[in-house]
Amino acid sequence: MKLYQFDPAPASRRVDIFLKEADVSIATEQLNVRDGDQFKEPFNSLNPFHCVPFLELSDGTVISETLAICRYLEESNQGKINLFGSTPKDRASIEMWNRRLEIDGYIPLMAGMRNKFERFDGKVLAGTRNDLKRSDIIVKRGEDSARILFERLDKYLDKYLFVAGKEFSVADITLFSTLELANNIGLNLDEYVNILDLKTRLSERDAFKK
Protein backbone atom coordinates (compact mmCIF):
# COMPACT_ATOMS: atom_id res chain seq x y z
CA MET A 1 0.00 0.00 0.00
CA LYS A 2 1.34 3.42 -0.93
CA LEU A 3 0.05 6.97 -0.52
CA TYR A 4 0.83 9.57 -3.19
CA GLN A 5 1.04 13.08 -1.76
CA PHE A 6 2.24 16.59 -2.54
CA ASP A 7 2.85 18.14 0.85
CA PRO A 8 2.12 21.80 -0.08
CA ALA A 9 -1.39 20.90 -1.35
CA PRO A 10 -4.22 21.55 1.14
CA ALA A 11 -5.76 18.10 0.50
CA SER A 12 -2.43 16.42 1.23
CA ARG A 13 -2.13 18.45 4.41
CA ARG A 14 -5.54 17.15 5.54
CA VAL A 15 -4.49 13.53 5.01
CA ASP A 16 -1.11 14.15 6.65
CA ILE A 17 -2.78 15.51 9.81
CA PHE A 18 -5.18 12.56 9.76
CA LEU A 19 -2.30 10.04 9.55
CA LYS A 20 -0.62 11.64 12.57
CA GLU A 21 -3.79 11.97 14.68
CA ALA A 22 -4.92 8.41 13.90
CA ASP A 23 -1.36 7.09 14.29
CA VAL A 24 -1.15 5.44 10.87
CA SER A 25 2.20 4.41 9.36
CA ILE A 26 2.21 4.17 5.60
CA ALA A 27 4.69 4.35 2.71
CA THR A 28 4.40 7.73 0.98
CA GLU A 29 5.69 9.12 -2.30
CA GLN A 30 5.72 12.81 -3.24
CA LEU A 31 4.33 13.77 -6.66
CA ASN A 32 5.13 17.34 -7.63
CA VAL A 33 1.74 18.32 -9.09
CA ARG A 34 3.00 21.85 -9.83
CA ASP A 35 5.35 20.25 -12.35
CA GLY A 36 2.56 17.99 -13.66
CA ASP A 37 3.89 14.67 -12.31
CA GLN A 38 0.29 13.43 -12.07
CA PHE A 39 -0.03 13.58 -15.88
CA LYS A 40 3.10 11.45 -16.41
CA GLU A 41 3.07 7.64 -16.39
CA PRO A 42 2.55 5.55 -14.38
CA PHE A 43 0.56 8.13 -12.36
CA ASN A 44 -1.52 9.29 -15.29
CA SER A 45 -3.04 5.81 -15.64
CA LEU A 46 -3.04 5.03 -11.93
CA ASN A 47 -5.30 7.97 -11.11
CA PRO A 48 -7.39 9.25 -14.05
CA PHE A 49 -8.62 12.14 -11.89
CA HIS A 50 -5.07 13.57 -11.94
CA CYS A 51 -4.98 14.86 -8.40
CA VAL A 52 -3.35 14.15 -5.06
CA PRO A 53 -3.71 12.54 -2.62
CA PHE A 54 -4.43 9.03 -3.82
CA LEU A 55 -3.87 5.66 -2.22
CA GLU A 56 -2.73 2.54 -4.09
CA LEU A 57 -3.83 -0.64 -2.33
CA SER A 58 -1.74 -3.82 -2.44
CA ASP A 59 -4.08 -5.36 -5.06
CA GLY A 60 -3.66 -2.30 -7.32
CA THR A 61 -6.98 -0.63 -6.49
CA VAL A 62 -6.60 3.15 -6.42
CA ILE A 63 -8.60 5.29 -3.99
CA SER A 64 -8.44 9.00 -4.61
CA GLU A 65 -10.31 11.64 -2.62
CA THR A 66 -9.16 12.84 0.82
CA LEU A 67 -12.05 11.59 2.92
CA ALA A 68 -12.35 8.26 1.10
CA ILE A 69 -8.66 7.63 1.87
CA CYS A 70 -9.03 8.59 5.54
CA ARG A 71 -12.17 6.48 5.95
CA TYR A 72 -10.51 3.48 4.28
CA LEU A 73 -7.50 3.71 6.62
CA GLU A 74 -9.82 3.85 9.61
CA GLU A 75 -12.15 1.04 8.51
CA SER A 76 -9.28 -1.26 7.58
CA ASN A 77 -7.81 -0.72 11.07
CA GLN A 78 -4.58 0.87 9.86
CA GLY A 79 -4.64 3.42 12.67
CA LYS A 80 -4.90 3.29 16.46
CA ILE A 81 -7.27 6.21 17.06
CA ASN A 82 -10.87 6.45 15.75
CA LEU A 83 -11.64 9.85 14.17
CA PHE A 84 -14.96 9.19 12.37
CA GLY A 85 -16.94 8.38 15.55
CA SER A 86 -17.96 5.14 17.25
CA THR A 87 -21.76 5.07 17.40
CA PRO A 88 -24.05 5.64 14.39
CA LYS A 89 -25.22 8.91 16.02
CA ASP A 90 -21.70 10.24 16.64
CA ARG A 91 -20.66 9.15 13.15
CA ALA A 92 -23.65 10.98 11.66
CA SER A 93 -22.85 14.22 13.55
CA ILE A 94 -19.22 14.10 12.46
CA GLU A 95 -20.25 13.36 8.86
CA MET A 96 -22.77 16.21 8.89
CA TRP A 97 -20.23 18.75 10.15
CA ASN A 98 -17.54 17.48 7.84
CA ARG A 99 -19.85 17.86 4.85
CA ARG A 100 -21.08 21.31 5.88
CA LEU A 101 -17.50 22.49 6.31
CA GLU A 102 -16.56 21.11 2.92
CA ILE A 103 -19.65 22.18 0.95
CA ASP A 104 -19.94 25.70 2.42
CA GLY A 105 -16.28 26.34 3.28
CA TYR A 106 -13.46 24.18 2.03
CA ILE A 107 -14.75 23.64 -1.54
CA PRO A 108 -15.83 27.26 -2.27
CA LEU A 109 -12.61 28.61 -0.68
CA MET A 110 -10.53 26.16 -2.72
CA ALA A 111 -12.31 27.45 -5.83
CA GLY A 112 -11.62 30.96 -4.53
CA MET A 113 -7.90 30.24 -4.19
CA ARG A 114 -7.60 28.73 -7.68
CA ASN A 115 -9.49 31.67 -9.17
CA LYS A 116 -7.55 34.32 -7.24
CA PHE A 117 -3.89 33.58 -7.90
CA GLU A 118 -1.99 33.73 -11.19
CA ARG A 119 -0.13 30.54 -10.43
CA PHE A 120 -3.40 28.66 -11.07
CA ASP A 121 -3.74 29.96 -14.64
CA GLY A 122 -4.72 26.96 -16.74
CA LYS A 123 -5.55 24.91 -13.63
CA VAL A 124 -8.59 26.59 -12.09
CA LEU A 125 -10.19 23.16 -11.65
CA ALA A 126 -8.15 20.59 -9.68
CA GLY A 127 -6.77 17.74 -11.79
CA THR A 128 -7.25 19.59 -15.08
CA ARG A 129 -5.21 21.62 -17.58
CA ASN A 130 -7.34 23.87 -19.79
CA ASP A 131 -8.06 27.45 -20.79
CA LEU A 132 -10.82 28.18 -18.27
CA LYS A 133 -10.30 31.73 -17.00
CA ARG A 134 -9.89 32.76 -13.37
CA SER A 135 -12.85 34.82 -12.11
CA ASP A 136 -13.09 37.36 -9.29
CA ILE A 137 -16.80 36.56 -9.02
CA ILE A 138 -15.97 32.99 -8.00
CA VAL A 139 -13.42 34.27 -5.44
CA LYS A 140 -16.05 36.58 -3.92
CA ARG A 141 -18.72 33.87 -3.89
CA GLY A 142 -16.33 31.54 -2.05
CA GLU A 143 -15.66 34.19 0.58
CA ASP A 144 -19.39 34.94 1.01
CA SER A 145 -20.26 31.27 1.38
CA ALA A 146 -17.49 30.72 3.95
CA ARG A 147 -18.57 33.77 5.99
CA ILE A 148 -22.14 32.44 6.27
CA LEU A 149 -20.74 29.09 7.44
CA PHE A 150 -18.34 30.69 9.95
CA GLU A 151 -21.10 32.84 11.44
CA ARG A 152 -23.24 29.75 12.07
CA LEU A 153 -20.32 27.69 13.36
CA ASP A 154 -19.08 30.43 15.69
CA LYS A 155 -22.44 30.54 17.52
CA TYR A 156 -22.46 26.76 17.86
CA LEU A 157 -18.87 26.68 19.21
CA ASP A 158 -20.00 28.85 22.12
CA LYS A 159 -21.28 25.57 23.61
CA TYR A 160 -18.91 22.96 22.19
CA LEU A 161 -15.17 22.30 22.44
CA PHE A 162 -14.79 20.70 19.02
CA VAL A 163 -16.66 20.88 15.70
CA ALA A 164 -18.73 17.76 16.29
CA GLY A 165 -19.19 18.18 20.06
CA LYS A 166 -16.97 17.10 22.95
CA GLU A 167 -14.45 14.95 21.12
CA PHE A 168 -11.81 15.69 18.52
CA SER A 169 -12.74 14.23 15.11
CA VAL A 170 -11.91 14.31 11.42
CA ALA A 171 -14.26 17.32 11.14
CA ASP A 172 -11.75 19.39 13.16
CA ILE A 173 -9.09 18.57 10.58
CA THR A 174 -11.44 19.78 7.84
CA LEU A 175 -12.11 22.99 9.79
CA PHE A 176 -8.39 23.64 10.27
CA SER A 177 -7.65 23.18 6.55
CA THR A 178 -10.63 25.39 5.70
CA LEU A 179 -9.21 28.12 7.96
CA GLU A 180 -5.78 27.77 6.34
CA LEU A 181 -7.45 28.29 2.93
CA ALA A 182 -9.32 31.33 4.27
CA ASN A 183 -6.01 32.68 5.52
CA ASN A 184 -4.35 32.01 2.15
CA ILE A 185 -6.87 34.14 0.30
CA GLY A 186 -6.72 36.90 2.92
CA LEU A 187 -10.10 36.56 4.63
CA ASN A 188 -10.14 38.38 7.98
CA LEU A 189 -11.72 36.07 10.56
CA ASP A 190 -11.20 38.20 13.70
CA GLU A 191 -14.93 38.44 14.43
CA TYR A 192 -15.26 34.66 14.84
CA VAL A 193 -13.73 34.40 18.30
CA ASN A 194 -14.84 30.86 19.10
CA ILE A 195 -13.53 29.56 15.78
CA LEU A 196 -10.19 31.27 16.31
CA ASP A 197 -10.01 29.86 19.83
CA LEU A 198 -10.53 26.34 18.46
CA LYS A 199 -7.96 27.02 15.71
CA THR A 200 -5.41 27.97 18.38
CA ARG A 201 -6.11 24.81 20.37
CA LEU A 202 -5.82 22.67 17.24
CA SER A 203 -2.57 24.31 16.16
CA GLU A 204 -1.04 23.30 19.50
CA ARG A 205 -1.59 19.60 18.77
CA ASP A 206 1.53 17.82 17.47
CA ALA A 207 -0.20 16.57 14.31
CA PHE A 208 -1.09 20.11 13.23
CA LYS A 209 2.44 21.52 13.53
CA LYS A 210 4.18 21.92 10.19
Next chain:
Amino acid sequence: MKLYQFDPAPASRRVDIFLKEADVSIATEQLNVRDGDQFKEPFNSLNPFHCVPFLELSDGTVISETLAICRYLEESNQGKINLFGSTPKDRASIEMWNRRLEIDGYIPLMAGMRNKFERFDGKVLAGTRNDLKRSDIIVKRGEDSARILFERLDKYLDKYLFVAGKEFSVADITLFSTLELANNIGLNLDEYVNILDLKTRLSERDAFKK
Protein backbone atom coordinates in the same frame (compact mmCIF):
# COMPACT_ATOMS: atom_id res chain seq x y z
CA MET B 1 -37.48 9.70 14.41
CA LYS B 2 -38.75 11.98 11.66
CA LEU B 3 -37.40 13.06 8.29
CA TYR B 4 -38.11 16.59 7.03
CA GLN B 5 -38.27 16.76 3.26
CA PHE B 6 -39.40 18.95 0.35
CA ASP B 7 -40.03 16.51 -2.47
CA PRO B 8 -39.23 18.87 -5.40
CA ALA B 9 -35.71 19.60 -4.00
CA PRO B 10 -32.89 17.57 -5.60
CA ALA B 11 -31.41 16.69 -2.19
CA SER B 12 -34.77 15.38 -1.00
CA ARG B 13 -35.08 13.33 -4.17
CA ARG B 14 -31.71 11.69 -3.43
CA VAL B 15 -32.80 10.68 0.06
CA ASP B 16 -36.19 9.51 -1.22
CA ILE B 17 -34.54 7.19 -3.75
CA PHE B 18 -32.18 5.94 -1.02
CA LEU B 19 -35.11 5.15 1.30
CA LYS B 20 -36.80 3.10 -1.42
CA GLU B 21 -33.64 1.27 -2.56
CA ALA B 22 -32.56 0.45 1.02
CA ASP B 23 -36.15 -0.38 2.03
CA VAL B 24 -36.33 2.05 4.95
CA SER B 25 -39.67 3.05 6.47
CA ILE B 26 -39.67 6.38 8.26
CA ALA B 27 -42.11 9.12 9.28
CA THR B 28 -41.75 12.08 6.92
CA GLU B 29 -42.98 15.68 7.01
CA GLN B 30 -42.94 18.06 4.06
CA LEU B 31 -41.49 21.56 4.62
CA ASN B 32 -42.21 23.94 1.78
CA VAL B 33 -38.80 25.61 1.52
CA ARG B 34 -39.99 27.78 -1.39
CA ASP B 35 -42.35 29.46 1.09
CA GLY B 36 -39.59 29.65 3.72
CA ASP B 37 -40.97 27.06 6.16
CA GLN B 38 -37.40 26.25 7.23
CA PHE B 39 -37.04 29.77 8.68
CA LYS B 40 -40.19 29.42 10.80
CA GLU B 41 -40.23 27.82 14.24
CA PRO B 42 -39.78 25.10 15.32
CA PHE B 43 -37.77 24.31 12.16
CA ASN B 44 -35.62 27.45 12.35
CA SER B 45 -34.16 26.27 15.67
CA LEU B 46 -34.22 22.56 14.84
CA ASN B 47 -31.91 23.02 11.85
CA PRO B 48 -29.78 26.19 11.94
CA PHE B 49 -28.53 25.41 8.41
CA HIS B 50 -32.03 26.11 7.10
CA CYS B 51 -32.16 23.43 4.46
CA VAL B 52 -33.83 20.14 3.68
CA PRO B 53 -33.52 17.23 4.15
CA PHE B 54 -32.86 16.85 7.84
CA LEU B 55 -33.47 13.99 10.22
CA GLU B 56 -34.66 14.43 13.82
CA LEU B 57 -33.63 11.48 16.00
CA SER B 58 -35.77 10.29 18.92
CA ASP B 59 -33.43 12.00 21.43
CA GLY B 60 -33.79 15.34 19.60
CA THR B 61 -30.44 15.21 17.76
CA VAL B 62 -30.75 16.73 14.29
CA ILE B 63 -28.75 15.37 11.36
CA SER B 64 -28.85 17.50 8.23
CA GLU B 65 -26.96 16.75 5.02
CA THR B 66 -28.11 14.15 2.49
CA LEU B 67 -25.27 11.66 2.79
CA ALA B 68 -25.00 11.93 6.58
CA ILE B 69 -28.71 11.03 6.79
CA CYS B 70 -28.37 8.08 4.39
CA ARG B 71 -25.26 6.76 6.17
CA TYR B 72 -26.96 7.07 9.56
CA LEU B 73 -29.98 5.10 8.35
CA GLU B 74 -27.69 2.37 7.01
CA GLU B 75 -25.40 2.19 10.04
CA SER B 76 -28.30 2.11 12.50
CA ASN B 77 -29.79 -0.80 10.53
CA GLN B 78 -32.98 1.01 9.55
CA GLY B 79 -32.91 -0.49 6.08
CA LYS B 80 -32.68 -3.97 4.61
CA ILE B 81 -30.27 -3.33 1.74
CA ASN B 82 -26.66 -2.12 2.09
CA LEU B 83 -25.82 0.71 -0.33
CA PHE B 84 -22.50 2.02 1.07
CA GLY B 85 -20.56 -1.23 0.50
CA SER B 86 -19.62 -4.15 2.75
CA THR B 87 -15.81 -4.38 2.79
CA PRO B 88 -13.48 -1.44 3.54
CA LYS B 89 -12.28 -1.58 -0.08
CA ASP B 90 -15.78 -1.53 -1.59
CA ARG B 91 -16.79 1.22 0.83
CA ALA B 92 -13.76 3.28 -0.18
CA SER B 93 -14.53 2.91 -3.91
CA ILE B 94 -18.15 3.91 -3.39
CA GLU B 95 -17.10 6.86 -1.20
CA MET B 96 -14.53 7.97 -3.79
CA TRP B 97 -17.03 7.93 -6.63
CA ASN B 98 -19.72 9.54 -4.56
CA ARG B 99 -17.38 12.38 -3.63
CA ARG B 100 -16.10 12.86 -7.19
CA LEU B 101 -19.67 13.03 -8.47
CA GLU B 102 -20.57 15.56 -5.81
CA ILE B 103 -17.46 17.74 -5.94
CA ASP B 104 -17.13 17.87 -9.74
CA GLY B 105 -20.78 17.41 -10.73
CA TYR B 106 -23.64 17.70 -8.26
CA ILE B 107 -22.30 20.69 -6.28
CA PRO B 108 -21.15 22.86 -9.25
CA LEU B 109 -24.36 22.03 -11.17
CA MET B 110 -26.47 22.89 -8.12
CA ALA B 111 -24.63 26.22 -7.98
CA GLY B 112 -25.29 26.50 -11.71
CA MET B 113 -29.02 25.97 -11.25
CA ARG B 114 -29.30 28.52 -8.42
CA ASN B 115 -27.34 31.06 -10.45
CA LYS B 116 -29.26 30.44 -13.68
CA PHE B 117 -32.92 30.81 -12.77
CA GLU B 118 -34.78 33.89 -11.55
CA ARG B 119 -36.71 31.89 -8.99
CA PHE B 120 -33.47 31.64 -6.98
CA ASP B 121 -33.08 35.42 -6.67
CA GLY B 122 -32.12 36.07 -3.05
CA LYS B 123 -31.36 32.37 -2.49
CA VAL B 124 -28.31 31.61 -4.61
CA LEU B 125 -26.77 29.76 -1.67
CA ALA B 126 -28.88 26.94 -0.18
CA GLY B 127 -30.28 27.68 3.27
CA THR B 128 -29.73 31.45 2.97
CA ARG B 129 -31.69 34.59 2.17
CA ASN B 130 -29.50 37.48 1.04
CA ASP B 131 -28.73 39.88 -1.78
CA LEU B 132 -25.98 37.86 -3.48
CA LYS B 133 -26.48 38.19 -7.23
CA ARG B 134 -26.88 35.33 -9.67
CA SER B 135 -23.91 34.99 -12.03
CA ASP B 136 -23.65 33.49 -15.53
CA ILE B 137 -19.96 32.84 -14.87
CA ILE B 138 -20.86 30.43 -12.06
CA VAL B 139 -23.42 28.69 -14.32
CA LYS B 140 -20.78 28.24 -17.02
CA ARG B 141 -18.14 27.02 -14.54
CA GLY B 142 -20.60 24.42 -13.22
CA GLU B 143 -21.24 23.15 -16.73
CA ASP B 144 -17.52 23.01 -17.56
CA SER B 145 -16.70 21.13 -14.37
CA ALA B 146 -19.51 18.62 -14.96
CA ARG B 147 -18.39 18.01 -18.57
CA ILE B 148 -14.85 17.14 -17.44
CA LEU B 149 -16.33 14.70 -14.92
CA PHE B 150 -18.73 13.14 -17.43
CA GLU B 151 -15.94 12.64 -19.97
CA ARG B 152 -13.87 10.73 -17.41
CA LEU B 153 -16.84 8.76 -16.10
CA ASP B 154 -18.06 7.80 -19.58
CA LYS B 155 -14.73 6.11 -20.41
CA TYR B 156 -14.77 4.23 -17.11
CA LEU B 157 -18.36 3.03 -17.65
CA ASP B 158 -17.23 1.29 -20.81
CA LYS B 159 -16.03 -1.46 -18.44
CA TYR B 160 -18.42 -1.22 -15.51
CA LEU B 161 -22.16 -1.68 -15.05
CA PHE B 162 -22.53 0.79 -12.17
CA VAL B 163 -20.63 3.85 -10.93
CA ALA B 164 -18.63 1.97 -8.31
CA GLY B 165 -18.19 -1.28 -10.24
CA LYS B 166 -20.44 -4.32 -10.50
CA GLU B 167 -22.99 -3.52 -7.81
CA PHE B 168 -25.60 -0.79 -7.46
CA SER B 169 -24.64 1.67 -4.69
CA VAL B 170 -25.45 5.06 -3.22
CA ALA B 171 -23.04 6.54 -5.81
CA ASP B 172 -25.52 5.61 -8.57
CA ILE B 173 -28.18 7.67 -6.78
CA THR B 174 -25.78 10.62 -6.71
CA LEU B 175 -25.08 10.18 -10.43
CA PHE B 176 -28.78 10.08 -11.26
CA SER B 177 -29.49 13.27 -9.31
CA THR B 178 -26.47 14.92 -10.92
CA LEU B 179 -27.86 14.02 -14.36
CA GLU B 180 -31.28 15.41 -13.41
CA LEU B 181 -29.58 18.68 -12.44
CA ALA B 182 -27.66 18.71 -15.73
CA ASN B 183 -30.96 18.19 -17.52
CA ASN B 184 -32.60 21.01 -15.53
CA ILE B 185 -30.02 23.53 -16.67
CA GLY B 186 -30.15 22.32 -20.26
CA LEU B 187 -26.81 20.55 -20.64
CA ASN B 188 -26.77 18.27 -23.69
CA LEU B 189 -25.26 14.92 -22.66
CA ASP B 190 -25.78 12.99 -25.92
CA GLU B 191 -22.05 12.35 -26.40
CA TYR B 192 -21.80 10.40 -23.11
CA VAL B 193 -23.37 7.17 -24.35
CA ASN B 194 -22.32 4.94 -21.44
CA ILE B 195 -23.60 7.44 -18.89
CA LEU B 196 -26.94 7.74 -20.71
CA ASP B 197 -27.18 3.96 -20.88
CA LEU B 198 -26.70 3.73 -17.11
CA LYS B 199 -29.22 6.54 -16.61
CA THR B 200 -31.79 4.56 -18.62
CA ARG B 201 -31.17 1.42 -16.58
CA LEU B 202 -31.45 3.37 -13.32
CA SER B 203 -34.66 5.10 -14.39
CA GLU B 204 -36.23 1.67 -14.89
CA ARG B 205 -35.74 0.76 -11.21
CA ASP B 206 -38.88 1.26 -9.10
CA ALA B 207 -37.14 3.59 -6.63
CA PHE B 208 -36.17 6.03 -9.38
CA LYS B 209 -39.68 6.41 -10.83
CA LYS B 210 -41.37 9.65 -9.82
